[in-house]
Amino acid sequence: QKEVEQNSGPLSVPEGAIASLNCTYSDRGSQSFFWYRQYSGKSPELIMFIYSNGDKEDGRFTAQLNKASQYVSLLIRDSQPSDSATYLCATPKRDDKIIFGKGTRLHILP
Amino acid sequence: ETGVTQTPRHLVMGMTNKKSLKCEQHLGHNAMYWYKQSAKKPLELMFVYNFKEQTENNSVPSRFSPECPNSSHLFLHLHTLQPEDSALYLCASSQDIQGYSPLHFGNGTRLTVT
Numbered sequence: 001q002k003e004v005e006q007n008s009g010p011l012s013v014p015e016g017a018i019a020s021l022n023c024t025y026s027d028r029g030s031q032s033f034f035w036y037r038q039y040s041g042k043s044p045e046l047i048m049f050i051y052s053n054g055d056k057e058d059g060r061f062t063a064q065l066n067k068a069s070q071y072v073s074l075l076i077r078d079s080q081p082s083d084s085a086t087y088l089c090a091t092p093k094r095d096d097k098i099i100f101g102k103g104t105r106l107h108i109l110p
Numbered sequence: 111e112t113g114v115t116q117t118p119r120h121l122v123m124g125m126t127n128k129k130s131l132k133c134e135q136h137l138g139h140n141a142m143y144w145y146k147q148s149a150k151k152p153l154e155l156m157f158v159y160n161f162k163e164q165t166e167n168n169s170v171p172s173r174f175s176p177e178c179p180n181s182s183h184l185f186l187h188l189h190t191l192q193p194e195d196s197a198l199y200l201c202a203s204s205q206d207i208q209g210y211s212p213l214h215f216g217n218g219t220r221l222t223v224t
Contacts, residue, residue: 004152032210043200043215044153051210088153092209097166100153 003027006089006101014109019076021104023089026070033065033072036088038103044088048074079108113137116201116216123191124224131186131219133201139214141207142184144176147198147218159184160207191223 005024013019023033032051036044050056050063050072062075072091076083086103093099114135123129135142144156158166159178173195175187184201200218204211 008150034212036213043218044213045215046212049212090153090213097155097158097168098209098213099155102150102152 002101003093003099004089004091004101006087006104008102009105010107011104012107012109013079015079015081017079019079019083019106019108021074021076021087021089021106022071023073023101024071025089025091027091027093028067028070029094030070030091032092033063034090034098035061035063035072035074036090036100038086038088040085076106081108081110084108114201114203114214114216116219118219119217120220120222122222122224123188125191125193127191128187128189130188131199131201131221133184133186133216135182135184135201135203135214135216137203137214139203139205140181141204141211142178142181143202143204143213144174144184144186145200145202145215147200153200157186158207165207188221191221193223196221196223 003026035048037047038044048063050065056063060077064073086105088103089101090098117132141160146154155168156170157176162178177185198218201216202213204213
C-alpha cells in the first residue's frame with residue numbers, strides 16, 4: 001500500500017460547485033496533514049493544514065480529517081476557474097520526513 | 111527578496127557537464143530540503159539539512175552532491191547526470207524538521223539532461 005494515495009484525476013467540477021478532493025494514508029501514527037496547490041509549471045504552495053479530527057475551514061476551503069478511517073479531504077466551495085490546479089496531500093512519517101501523494105488534477109469547468 | 115528563491119529557473123546540460131543549483135531562503139527557517147519532481151510521480155525527498163547539518167540522504171546517487179554553507183543557502187552540485195535525471199528540482203525550507211512545520215517551496219529549476 002502506498003503511503004499517501006490520491007486519485008490522479010482529472011476531476012472536473014462545474015464552476016460554482018463544490019470540489020471534493022480525497023487522500024488516504026497508511027501510517028496510523030500520522031498526526032499532521034497538509035494540502036498544497038500546484039499550478040502547471042509552478043511550485044507547490046501550502047493552502048491548508050490540519051492536525052485534529054474534524055473540520056477546519058479557511059475561506060472557501062475546508063479540510064476534513066478522519067484518523068479512524070485514515071483519510072483526509074479538501075473541499076473547495078464555489079469553485080472558480082482559478083482553482084484549476086493539481087492538489088497534493090502530504091503528511092510526515094514517524095521520522096518526520098514529509099511524504100507526498102501523486103496529486104489530484106482538478107479542472108473547473110467555466 | 112522574500113520567501114525561497116532558486117536559480118537558475120531552467121538548465122540544459124550534457125551528461126559530461128558540471129553545474130550547480132542554488133537556493134536561498136529569507137524566512138529565517140532552520141531546515142532546508144531538495145525535492146525532485148518527475149512526471150506522474152510523487153515529490154521525492156532527496157536531502158534534508160537542519161541547522162546546516164545533513165540529516166537525510168534518501169539514497170540519492172553520488173552524481174548529486176548537496177552543500178549547505180549556512181541555514182539560508184543550499185546548493186545542489188550536479189556531475190555526469192543521466193537523461194532520466196531530467197526533472198523539476200525544488201528547494202524548500204521549514205521552521206524546523208518536525209512534522210508540524212509546513213514546507214515553503216522555491217519556484218524550482220527545470221533540468222533537462224541531453
